[in-house]
Amino acid sequence: MKFLKYISIFAAASLLFSCYEDDKVTAMPAAEVVAPVMNEISDIVILEDNLQSEVTFSWSSVDYGYPAEVTYSLYANYQDVDFQIGQSFTSSYSLTKENLNIYLVDTKGMAVPEGATSTIFFYVVSNISAGNDVYAKRSNAIQVDITTIKSTSAPWIRRPLYMPGNYQGWSPADAPVLWETGENSNEYEGLVYFACPADATTVMFKFTPAPNWDNDFGGALDALVPKGSDISIEPGLYWLTVSLNEAGDGGSVDAKKVGAINVIGSAVGGWDVANDFALEIGTEFADLNAQTWSGVVDNCAGGEFKFRLTGGDITDPWAINWGGTLEHLVRGGDNLSAPNGKVRFSINFRGDIGALAEDATNPSPISATVEKVE
Numbered sequence: 001m002k003f004l005k006y007i008s009i010f011a012a013a014s015l016l017f018s019c020y021e022d023d024k025v026t027a028m029p030a031a032e033v034v035a036p037v038m039n040e041i042s043d044i045v046i047l048e049d050n051l052q053s054e055v056t057f058s059w060s061s062v063d064y065g066y067p068a069e070v071t072y073s074l075y076a077n078y079q080d081v082d083f084q085i086g087q088s089f090t091s092s093y094s095l096t097k098e099n100l101n102i103y104l105v106d107t108k109g110m111a112v113p114e115g116a117t118s119t120i121f122f123y124v125v126s127n128i129s130a131g132n133d134v135y136a137k138r139s140n141a142i143q144v145d146i147t148t149i150k151s152t153s154a155p156w157i158r159r160p161l162y163m164p165g166n167y168q169g170w171s172p173a174d175a176p177v178l179w180e181t182g183e184n185s186n187e188y189e190g191l192v193y194f195a196c197p198a199d200a201t202t203v204m205f206k207f208t209p210a211p212n213w214d215n216d217f218g219g220a221l222d223a224l225v226p227k228g229s230d231i232s233i234e235p236g237l238y239w240l241t242v243s244l245n246e247a248g249d250g251g252s253v254d255a256k257k258v259g260a261i262n263v264i265g266s267a268v269g270g271w272d273v274a275n276d277f278a279l280e281i282g283t284e285f286a287d288l289n290a291q292t293w294s295g296v297v298d299n300c301a302g303g304e305f306k307f308r309l310t311g312g313d314i315t316d317p318w319a320i321n322w323g324g325t326l327e328h329l330v331r332g333g334d335n336l337s338a339p340n341g342k343v344r345f346s347i348n349f350r351g352d353i354g355a356l357a358e359d360a361t362n363p364s365p366i367s368a369t370v371e372k373v374e
Helices: 001-024 097-105 285-290
Strands: 054-058 071-078 079-089 090-094 117-127 144-145 159-163 178-179 185-192 201-204 217-220 223-226 231-233 236-244 251-258 260-264 292-310 321-324 329-331 338-349 367-370
Touching: 054 097, 071 097, 079 090, 079 097, 090 097, 178 236, 217 231, 321 338
Parallel strands: none
Antiparallel strands: 054 090, 071 079, 071 117, 117 144, 159 178, 178 185, 185 236, 201 231, 217 223, 223 251, 236 251, 260 292, 292 321, 292 338, 321 329, 338 367
């Protein structure tokens, strides 16, 4: 009986091993895999009245030697710029003319001229394993003349990045903000004062792309990660530049310590560094959240002036300065003008978030006021 028991166990093991061997599959050598072949398509004309019509790109299937799940990535090429249009697990990919047009003319896409006919090349890359360059097979490229129109995508709106922390009450909706520097740049900058709370020994904060805690970033200044730990920083005044990854999975922060934000110019005695007039910010939560620095010059001479950062890590006193118009200050802008007498100078870096969120012209969010006081 014991002998028969051992035979049964051996037989079961052999059967299991046999099944495992039957299920085990291996792709044919990469050199033997034939690349997909793109099928030709007619030239494409995109018009206001055919945006919802579909364009279909197709190609031959690739045999990797076993029933593999093949991923096909469709690319467009224009003036040596490659852009991935889409991905498919079959031998074709369809999209509307509107979406194709957006991909082509968007400056973050291929920057093909709007309202013109351009020659675009399309090809597909097949693979059985992401990142496996050995089995990636690129097809031939087909040439298609495409007539585009102006992009129908939503206009870019300058985005704020909130900075809630213990220095301002851990309130995302009220927090100081950094503003995006350019069209979908994922780079944000601004001036922030971190005042250490009386009940704490250090300043702690995080970044949030919205006035809530849904998608916050933490960790460390040089390694931001989603839902990371609170970030620690020494108290003081900082010029911050945050670069977020396009994938939304992290980023990094350049934090420059600042000595002061000043008014400089003939209005306050001259353009020499000795005449810098430092502005101040209160240390209450409401003051810090407002991001407004101000100061009163008792005997303003009147005339031209600018705002600028000095001290700390700012070695060049003119590296970061603002001018232009009081409503929308710009970096390096023209000199501003102030009246004589007792004058209050104020500069605000938070801006009217509600108004800016609806303004597709994307004006500078930094503004100032210059007013005579009694």
